Amino acid sequence: MESSSSSEDLDNRDLERNEGHDFLMNNTVQTFSWNDLTVTVKDRRTKQPRNLIEGINGTVQQGELVALMGPSGCGKTTLLNVLARRAASSGAKTSGCCYINGGEIDNAKFGRITSYVEQEDALIGSLTVQETLKFAADLSLPSFVTKSQRTERIKTLLDAFGIQNQASTLVGTPIRKGISGGQKRRVSVASQLITCPKILFLDEPTSGLDSTASYEVISYVKKLAQANKLIIIASIHQPSTATFQLFDKLLLLSGGETCYFGAVKTAPEYFDRIGYPIPSQTNPAEYMLDIISSDFVANAEVAQDQVGKIQSSWVQSREQTALRSQLADRELLEKKDQKVAVDEGSHPGLLSITSSLLHRSFIKSYRDVVAYGIRIVMYMGKSST
Numbered sequence: 001m002e003s004s005s006s007s008e009d010l011d012n013r014d015l016e017r018n019e020g021h022d023f024l025m026n027n028t029v030q031t032f033s034w035n036d037l038t039v040t041v042k043d044r045r046t047k048q049p050r051n052l053i054e055g056i057n058g059t060v061q062q063g064e065l066v067a068l069m070g071p072s073g074c075g076k077t078t079l080l081n082v083l084a085r086r087a088a089s090s091g092a093k094t095s096g097c098c099y100i101n102g103g104e105i106d107n108a109k110f111g112r113i114t115s116y117v118e119q120e121d122a123l124i125g126s127l128t129v130q131e132t133l134k135f136a137a138d139l140s141l142p143s144f145v146t147k148s149q150r151t152e153r154i155k156t157l158l159d160a161f162g163i164q165n166q167a168s169t170l171v172g173t174p175i176r177k178g179i180s181g182g183q184k185r186r187v188s189v190a191s192q193l194i195t196c197p198k199i200l201f202l203d204e205p206t207s208g209l210d211s212t213a214s215y216e217v218i219s220y221v222k223k224l225a226q227a228n229k230l231i232i233i234a235s236i237h238q239p240s241t242a243t244f245q246l247f248d249k250l251l252l253l254s255g256g257e258t259c260y261f262g263a264v265k266t267a268p269e270y271f272d273r274i275g276y277p278i279p280s281q282t283n284p285a286e287y288m289l290d291i292i293s294s295d296f297v298a299n300a301e302v303a304q305d306q307v308g309k310i311q312s313s314w315v316q317s318r319e320q321t322a323l324r325s326q327l328a329d330r331e332l333l334e335k336k337d338q339k340v341a342v343d344e345g346s347h348p349g350l351l352s353i354t355s356s357l358l359h360r361s362f363i364k365s366y367r368d369v370v371a372y373g374i375r376i377v378m379y380m381g382k383s384s385t
Contacts, residue, residue: 033059037096070253071293115192125173126367136191138356182213202234254292
């Protein structure tokens with residue numbers, strides 16, 4: 001599919017040739033929007049089609065941090081995967097459109113301007129924080145990004161996430177103490193930013209962290225989005241009041257359908273207007289999750305009726321009407337054809353990747369001598385029986 005956009009080209013120089021402290025700056029993607037996203041699977045029990053998410057709309061401006069929130073099983077991870085153009089579910093059918101600056105771009109070009117941070121940290125515990133970022137750079141950046149530019153990017157990211165003092169500290173293994181859980185999450189995010197994406201997707205970045213560590217992680221992410229005009233979309237389960245207020249926008253889901261989309265600061269006024277005022281001295285995120293959840297309640301039927309009312313209120317709301325109008329205007333801009341420039345040498349070569357993997361494996365081996373020793377003893381024990 002050919003690219004189309006309502007503003008300037010997604011220039012390759014902006015993607016990978018930025019130098020100095022501003023290499024993260026997003027001068028490429030002004031808006032990211034999606035229209036009528038639906039994911040359908042075949043229900044294993046009834047064998048009938050079932051929607052995991054249905055008719056989801058949204059739009060995000062550069063510099064905004066967006067929360068995808070809802071009770072367990074509401075479809076937020078499915079939506080995050082669809083937005084990031086990852087597999088939504090086995091055998092799933094996806095419909096709807098996503099737009100960059102009002103137009104569509106193909107998957108290869110989309111991959112060049114986005115990164116995805118998994119819920120589980122995939123870090124190697126026997127590497128230091130700095131080595132983790134160095135290998136992330138070596139395994140993802142093309143050869144024209146010089147050694148000095150890579151070093152500058154690593155230093156910038158260490159400073160941006162407040163982990164410069166832990167640069168020489170091991171990430172940590174089960175038998176070797178390392179950095180804290182919150183710091184690990186920051187390292188995971190930083191390692192995905194080494195390629196300077198313009199849109200960043202975070203899957204449950206605060207999972208497993210206490211409220212203080214959660215606030216720190218989202219606070220650093222928020223500052224990064226604002227300072228560099230990045231678009232960051234994160235699924236999140238039940239944030240504290242302080243953490244929740246760091247987000248610019250909220251997409252609230254229940255049963256795969258939208259209950260609210262808009263500014264976090266206007267959510268209380270909206271819910272008050274539809275008959276669900278948020279009590280004072282109450283965590284607004286917790287209250288909203290309570291009223292849209294039909295699990296773990298005494299009367300599930302009453303709870304489901306309430307969720308249905310909230311979803312209907314959104315469909316009929318002036319906010320939804322305005323959003324649909326905005327998305328319709330964007331689709332008209334799609335007719336302006338502007339190609340996305342992509343450098344053929346946008347990935348490291350096979351020799352470079354192989355060398356980096358061998359180097360990383362060697363470091364891991366000599367630092368994990370105890371672990372390897374235990375394995376050898378176990379294998380010897382098995383062979384002797």
